[in-house]
Amino acid sequence: MPPILDIIDLRKSYAGGFEALKGVSLQIERGEIIALLGPNGAGKTTLISTVCGITSATSGQVLVGGHDINTSFRAARSMIGLVPQEVALEPFETVINTVKFSQGLFGKKRDLAAIEKILKQLSLFDKRNSQLKELSGGMKRRVLIAKALAHEPRVLFLDEPTAGVDVELRKDMWDIVADLKADGVTIILTTHYIEEAEAIADRVGIIANGELLLVEDKTTLMAQMGKKQLEVQLTAPLSVIPKGLANYDLTLAPSGDALIYTYDTKSERTGITQLLNDVAKAGLSLRDLVTRQSSLEDIFVTLVKEDAA
């Protein structure tokens, strides 16, 4: 099956010569959740805006469900829903009317049952007759999602959906995303929060300076690039690492009561069994063992630093 979203060598330059996108190519499969990570000004929003038709590309091609966004813009855009980064809503309009407007604008015949379902799913049904200016920031974000879903899109763009929202609402958003995925909706989200990508994405793309540095399956990425550490906590502190353990890449914790062993998760043998044997041979007594895996955040910081270097 062809990808639901096919971005081919997409470039965007501004009149001043600034290149916001430097030939981005990306294929996204049906029903997957992809998180685009990147620092401010990396080109995440430009990428989304160009795919959605808000910004015109300088060159390149984008196909949504096989439809070109320029030559078959109606078919392509009907499949897309967009939740923008900024909360932009008509303040005096009611929740239900603004959602009805979005449904009609995207060419879908009035379907109140579908709107009711969306509003209930987003816990907005009780507020349906409230004016938008009366809602809290979190509620307004939910309205933006409801508007984007009103025409039942197959591809949903969430541009920093949880920026500035509280922890509870962020978790709610993640649940909503999971529900949408279950309905077969493809989701592309940009985020600053690595934990968000880690929690909900299937694949992670890292953007910096208008380039897509990598796109990788989240677990593969973690496994490939993730270093793991084993902390061997000792009952008595040491001043130096015993000679019998000199062959290992060990560091001594500042307090001296733990040995830290860094190993690669992708290698066939991690050397842990041998290390523990040698620790016993060296006459050290263990208090506890702790393992730690580097997070997506560590990977992200490393990659962006490498790119800037």
Place this chain on the structure above:
Amino acid sequence: MNWTAIRAIYVFEMARFFRTFLQSLISPVISTSLYFVVFGAAIGSRIDEIDGVSYGAFIVPGLIMLTVMTQAISNASFGIYFPKFIGTIYELLSAPVSFFEIVLGYVGAAATKALFIGIIILITSFFFVSIDIQHPIAMFAFLVLTCISFSLFGFIIGIWARNFEQLQLVPLLIVTPLVFLGGSFYSITMLPPVWQTISMFNPVVYLVSGFRWAFFGIEDVPVITSLFAIGLFSGLCLFAVYWIFKTGWRIRQ
């Protein structure tokens, strides 16, 4: 043609009008009544009939034109400027709609509001003067054409404006003077010859003259010229709107 989308924009825009229905209704009625008191009663009592029409009745077409033009411009310009200002324009740009459909929705709604207010003023004027409309169909056609063409013009201003000051600039500095100097409250034949010639460069003269002809059968310029002028103005506005959407001027980066 995405009629569902056009309807959605139209209904959404009309909802704004109905939210402030009383305001929309009362304000033109009051201002028209004031014009009748000041121009019709106070000044008009000292002015003879113009081409056999009492001064009070004579100003009715000009009065309707004045309000319809300013209302059409302000409704249409605000209608498209507001989404730009608050950021909701992202939805229009990402929707499966063509420029023509967006224009139909916004301009259609702005023109309807202006037409509605024009009719209210006409009804109000019946309370002050007696009017016998000679060509009612032509009158209605002129009214509708003016509503549409000036809504188109307002739409362009709304796209062009970068702030609220600019939004007011064209209506205040250009449209209002043109309307006042366009024979709304007098026949341009009453002017000295030099000013008559200058007035011929004012497009509003043609609109008011054509509209007045529909009411009383009197005209400053031939009615066919009026029709041509309004057609030309609409065509120019339509072309400008087409160009704006083709190039994304001031709306799409």
